[in-house]
Amino acid sequence: MQIQPILAALRQHKAGTVLIALQIALTLAIVCNALFIIHQRVTHLSEPTGIDEANLFVIGNQWADQSSAQQVDAQMQADLATLRQLPAVRDATASNSYPLVGGGWDDFITMTPDQVQKTTDASVYFGDTHFLDTLGLKLIAGRNFRPDEVAPMSPHEVVTPPVVIVTRALADKLYPDGSALGKSFYAMSATPTTIIGIVARLQRSEVDTWSRPYAYQALIWPRRLDGTVGTNYIVRAKPGQLEAAMREAKQGLIAQNRMRIIDPKDGVLSFAQVRHRAYDSDRGTAILMGIICAVLLVITGAGIIGLTSFWVGQRRKQIGIRRALGATQRDILHYFQTENLLIAGAGVALGAILAVGLNLWMMKQLAMDRMSLLYVLAGVVVLLLLGQGAVFAPALRASRVSPVEATRTV
Amino acid sequence: MLKMTHLSKVYRTEVVETYALRDFNIDVKEGEFVAVMGPSGSGKTTFLTIAGLLESFTGGEYLLDGADVSGLGDNARSKIRNEKIGFVFQSFNLIPDLNVHDNVEVPLRYRGMKSAERQQRIKESLERVGLASRMKHYPAELSGGQQQRVAIARALAGSPRLLLADEPTGNLDTQMARGVMELLEEIHREGATIVMVTHDPELAARAQRSVHIIDGQAVDIAEEPRFHAQPRRVEVAAEGGAG
Ligand SMILES: Nc1ncnc2c1ncn2[C@@H]1O[C@H](COP(=O)(O)OP(=O)(O)OP(=O)(O)O)[C@@H](O)[C@H]1O
Ligand SMILES: [Mg+2]
Secondary structure: OOHHHHHHHHHHHHHHHHHHHHHHHHHHHHHHHHHHHHHHHHHHHOOOOOOOHHHEEEEEEEEOOOOOHHHHHHHHHHHHHHHHHOOOEEEEEEEOOOOOOOOOEEEEEEOOOOOOOOOEEEEEEEOOOOHHHHHOOOEEEEOOOOHHHOEEEOOOOOOOOOEEEEEHHHHHHHOOOOOOOOOEEEOOOOOOEEEEEEEOOOOOOOOOHHHHHHOOOEEEEOEEEOOOOOEEEEEEEOOOOHHHHHHHHHHHHHHHOOOEEOOOOOOEEEHHHHHHHHOHHHHHHHHHHHHHHHHHHHHHHHHHHHHHHHHHHHOHHHHHHHHHOOOOHHHHHHHHHHHHHHHHHHHHHHHHHHHHHHHHHHHHHHOOOOOOHHHHHHHHHHHHHHHHHHHHHHHHHHHOOOHHHHHOOO | OEEEEEEEEEEEOOOOEEEEEEEEEEEEOOOOEEEEEOOOOOOHHHHHHHHOOOOOOOEEEEEEOOEEOOOOOHHHHHHHHHHHEEEEOOOOOOOOOOOHHHHHHHHHHHOOOOHHHHHHHHHHHHHHOOOHHHOOOOHHHOOHHHHHHHHHHHHHHOOOOEEEEEOOOOOOOHHHHHHHHHHHHHHHHOOOEEEEEOOOHHHHHOOOEEEEEEOOEEEEEEEOOOHHHOHHHHHHHHHHHHO
């Protein structure tokens, strides 16, 4: 109703107005992006990996002496035999990595040997015939590896094994019509590999943002990795016997051969711990972002309260004059509310642009996803409400200024 | 127009009670020009703030335009201030953030007047005080006399029936004071009721009637019904008194 004179008066208070509007703009830009990141981080915290997480644990095993690749391979076979015989253990396998461990191998997949652009990406696991059973993977098509297909392999070997088991996500990516079984592809080599089995779900080993589009694209090579630099044993306990199995496994391995190092702190980890560690940074980021948002909102709210209170104090006399000239208490209340709406409106308009800009920048620099405009909309609503909430108390105080203030000589 | 009987106003603080007005009686008729004089602290401003519904009173009766105002709520009082009463203060009381035009517009907006009529009235009342060319100026860019004339224009724009002025010339030099006084006389001739507090006996002499407030009580001392007949002489006297 009286926007024009409010704007006119604000022109006389440029510094405060611009500062608060900028503060609102920055808060909006940061808060919507932060909320977006929080939401992204927390949604995949609970996504299932596709393995039997409740009963799995992993052992990080280093060797205390230098041995040849053949000696280490033999030792690993002996270790696995020991583990599989433990009363609380159902099965065990050795692999280069496992889901959520945080890093691992990644192959570019092509459909022809001379293709320049990759068709897609897949996380690489090495496994023997026990791999599927140990991880609790559900084979939905084809078969498991045969013992004769599993061979030792050095990390520098570039020959692609002739057979492979893939996840459904990868199979569907390569052969969207569902005909993947028995078909082949190329994984950075001149010779093709044939899909002999498809498992329902197996998450990749890393959880970084870049890999999220390929989160469930993984393949299993029938290979025993050269374990001279150390290896991971993945062990599946019998249902409900995880703790016993973890204890037995460590003792069993040491009894089998003492020349090994299993870190007392995190050498043996239940999968629950692995998951916790994997998403540690995500959780930390989410909490940090949440705190930043809260702090920013509090600071902005406090800034609005502070500035409005200051203005109310500064304008007591003119409020009195307005009251003397016929303003009702409601008129005065509305004056400050409208004033705040105008400042906050300018702030959120600028902030919305900044928010999108910040998101675009992060998409480029940090491979972030595109933020839905709903976050901006939510942020705009939150900040406008924050402004109105913050301005209410000082505005109410202003409305209670007596008209007699007009007669007081300052 | 304005009738107070046995009115009292007590300011209470934790330690003392101050009777700013006690058993205060005054009757200002429609169309009168009353000058209010009295020593400092005697209750002149208090009387004006109560008369202008800026403040409530403690006891007694106040009839404004024949109606008892003691029971009115805040909104009703605001409406009366807005429509019936114009204020002119010693310290001008323009809103520093607003230019001359916007200052004069303030009471009109609170009245909910349409823009076209507002512009018309702003122009008229500023022309009347001779400041139509200063619409875009801010109060700080005007002299004291000009500011007071803007304040009068603002009071006039709403065509109030009652104009309350608290030492309107108190902060002005003689020449500017005379200009303001002439303006008030002109407004009075057009029919408004004016109550003006002043310390200046020369100015008071130009009103139809002077009321002295002493210790919170009104003492009527003079009636000058022939004022209109001899404006020139009074004016000369005022000038001579100051010079
Ligand atoms: N808000 C207040 N609280 C307490 N006492 C007050 C208040 N306002 C006025 N008074 C007291 O009431 C009495 C009358 O004050 P008022 O301002 O009406 O005097 P005045 O006649 O206008 O004086 P001056 O000529 O100096 O303007 C004084 O004693 C003053 O101290
Ligand atoms: Mg006074």
